[in-house]
Amino acid sequence: MIERPNLWQIPQPDKAVLENLAYKKELLLQRLRQIEDSHSQVRFASSLAAEDMLITDLIARHGLNIGIFTLDTGLLPQETLDLLKLIERTYPDLKLIRFQPNRAQTQNFITEQGAQAYYESVELRRRCCFLRKIEPLNRALNGADAWLTGQRREQSTTRSELAFAERDNARNMDKYNPIFDWSEREVWAYILQQGVPYNRLYQQGYPSIGCDPCTRPIKQGEDIRAGRWWWENKDSKECGLHK
Template sequence: MKDIRQAIEGLDAPAAMAWLAAEFPGAVAFSTSFGQEDQVIADMIWRHKIPVRVFTLDTGRLFQETYDLMDLTRARYKQDFEVYFPETSSVETLLKEKGPNSFYESVENRKECCNIRKVVPLNRALQGVKVWITGLRAEQSENRQSLHDIEWDESRQLYKYQPLINWTFEQMLDYLKTNNVPYNKLHDQGFISIGCAPCTRAIEPGEHPRAGRWWWEISKKECGLHG
């Protein structure tokens, strides 16, 4: 870990990702949810032709605007990305036993849905991966403020690299504007953090950026992808 941290220290995000891709050939992957942070990273990867696998998770409950952005991104960069879906049988069983909106009833139910639709497909996508690139930023939530740019994920036995961990919201917006990067139009309607449609709402001025995710809950708002 120390050697890797020392190797990428002082490098900008594209250079660090290029170093990781060279150090772990064929085993570096970037997971995108097509949020603003992820669009910045995808632009860096494709603009600089960094050999990194790009994939996304389709939970089956995404906003139409997210699908529209997928098409726009594909057309803009002329690049393919892998799409992972939840296991059909698991979704069928969940809906049969608890209905389509069980996640509103309890935190346990919500985490069960997230596990089926997100965590299990993610773990499948990360098989054989040695470095997982994510769009986490320290400003996003309290539990992300202690993260470093490079971390060891003990549960998955891989490195996690967060190239934007110390970026501000304003830096991210400036990159999108300067480089004319396509983004989800819901961001212009008060949606800062965008997930599944039934679990995401726009936030009010002054609200925390994550307040729109699972807004009916008071507990720690994570889905299990990052803890």
């Protein structure tokens, strides 16, 4: 692989992060067990990002009773699909369920608005996100009494006030963000130390990975979500999953 030093690179852990990692790991495990003990049907919405792979690794290693699913939008990069196969080989006892969008609804959207309508306006992009992410998410959470995510405060301005626990009033259930206070460097310290599988796109300058047409690599020093919906204002860069 050709190195491109001008692009974002996976952060390497420093001494302070490594010294504190065992504590952060144990605290996260306590949080996950607290969530597990407080609910009967907990589900983890994994985007397959590094953050989500960290949580997945702990769930798998400790046999936690937390169901895991991912949203296969139909527009995922090949590298993300390859990661799904790697997850199956790495965690053979883990059941990761894939939810896909309603094919008829997405085809109607493409027919009416065009195959790349998401570039035309925030409204159309969010409509595409609704069909490919939110509608499948609603199905994935049917019957659950709590769900959790891999969101972190550091990720964007829209997540700066993120809390560990919140209430999803729209779905009438509790919602948790167990690594809300983890730094990017801490996440990668765990990933690299534990040999957790991750998306190859990270090695190509992608710190935040979504659908293929809506994701691009970024340069060093840019906001880590600058490559997501890069044509939009930074304050609109949410798909609606967490609203």
